[in-house]
Amino acid sequence: MDRAPAVGRLLGTETEYAIRFRPDEGVAHPGNQVLFEAIRAAVERRVLTRPCSNLLEAVLTENGGCLYYEFDASAPDGGLVEGGTPECVAPRQLLVYQKAQDQLLTEATRDAESELRDRGLAGELRLLKNCRDAQGHVYGAQESYEVELASGVSLLAWWVAMGGLAAASVALTAVLWLVQLLVHGLFATALLAGVLAVAAVLLVTRMPTTTLGRYLQRAGRALDVIDRLEARVMGVAFAPVVALASLAVRLFAFRPHHQGATAFLASRCVFTGAGTLMPDDGFGLSEKGPAMRRLWRWTMSPDDRGLYEIGHLFKPLLPSFRARFGGLRLPRMDLDGIRGLFRRRLRLQIGLSDANLCEVAEYLKVATTSLVLDLAEAGQLHGAPELADPVAATQVIGGDPTLRAWVPLEHSGNMTGLEVQRWYQERAREWVEQAEVRDLEAWRVVTLWGEVLDTLEAHPEALFGRVDWITKLHLISSAGDLAWAARKKIDLRYHELGTGYFAWLDEAGACQRLIEPSEVVVACRTPPPGSPAEERGRLVRQLAMHDEPAAPPIAIEREEEAEAGRVIDFAEAARRRRNPPPEE
């Protein structure tokens, strides 16, 4: 064996919470950005925070997490609240911080509802921790695991590919700069000439000055059209960069992980799925599963979803238009992000991830995945099932609540989702048992994993309150004679934080808890010990408590933060704390 098994790598989750607002009679819906700002302000009253510099409307919290408004340019008032946990060093620790984030947002949403009412925006404000609405739009959860990107020739090839793509991106951005300056220069010239001409006409003809106002409004709309056209041109210009980056990932990056773990990921919805009532009245185990299109995305299109999410690897190669120079938005490259692509350890992000409420499901989701990644890196997944078509397998396994559906393997034979999971659980159990020093949490994970698989085989209904899709299926089946809309409301309202149907069951003691409420309370205000987030949290507290409004906003880099111009390497600080130098 290469090393002792340990469920201990950096890991974290990002969760997009849907915003639901039902205004009182006579009140107009203010748009989700206003609602987010109220929730953010409520968070800022509960815990210490600092604004982020490179995420719009974002704050860092004193426990090292972050909160921001996630939206698409096509629907700026239809955005989501996105929360990122601090980096954690163990799955149980991550469960605590995920629950802390959920609780903080539950309380802040309640406060925000009162504050909005005082401002004349009375209504019912709620957050939903789910991944799919009734119209089929998909959002929600992603998991991140720090893994070794590559080694040897593959690593060298990756560096060469990233170097070439970075150079191409910088060159394309320079061309975009010039084109934008030219276009905006011509526009400004035309606008000035137009203003002078209209003003002259108004003086001569004595027409009302509202004419000038209408002219300027039209000019503003023309500028919006130019901005949208520039965004389209940028998308087309950089599409080859994104496609080549995706190819580089397929060929050189995360090879032991995706070669060994894909079948595990495609089938883990048997205990991680949140469940969803489909428009055709069928029931699927996973909310996100039906939206998966491929293993890795080829483009930045939101519909191009992959089991593995690699958009975070493309983003540094694409210019950002958030920089403003005197009102002109010029493209800017993220040079720090590009530098980050050359690190040996990067985030492997899982796109096929449902947002969970049951603690057992949420814990097993990240714990089993982290353990399987350990197995992959230790070369312990020889003979792992290879699915003929992982994406199709996701749909087949996810579409069968009886758990009996078979999926074909690459070479020969078939397996059910449970059988695939059983293979990985057995392999993990052997590996943990054979370790010279048994990792306690790893042992707990394989034991709990085995129990859940046993129960799924024998009496799946006994996992009520432990696995989300089983809990939700029971509730929906109990309302089998009701109209589809009522049963869909059960599906959705199950996920309402603090006030939804899962919360009703949890308060009645029907859901198994793995962590103590006191742990969650502490985690709302304290970063995870032993994590790079400790330094981030310390910095947030220091700057917030000393009330330095002139202090620079903190960039959300996970490895480095800037304090008044001084760069702090959080990973190095965490290593120094774990291994302090000997006293002289």
Add this chain to the structure above:
Amino acid sequence: MDRAKSGGSPSDRRAPLPASRQPRRPRPGVPAIVARIREDAQQDPGAYIEECEVPAGGE
């Protein structure tokens, strides 16, 4: 795949679980909550579904 190592197919009969690992049954009180959920679900479900829409999706 070696079915012996995998523990067999779902159709294999397993030994009964020990008492400490018997499947958990829903606790008393759950039927009442389920009834309450069923009642609430029938209140304005169409409006609720619309309010939960995320028009552009997310990541």
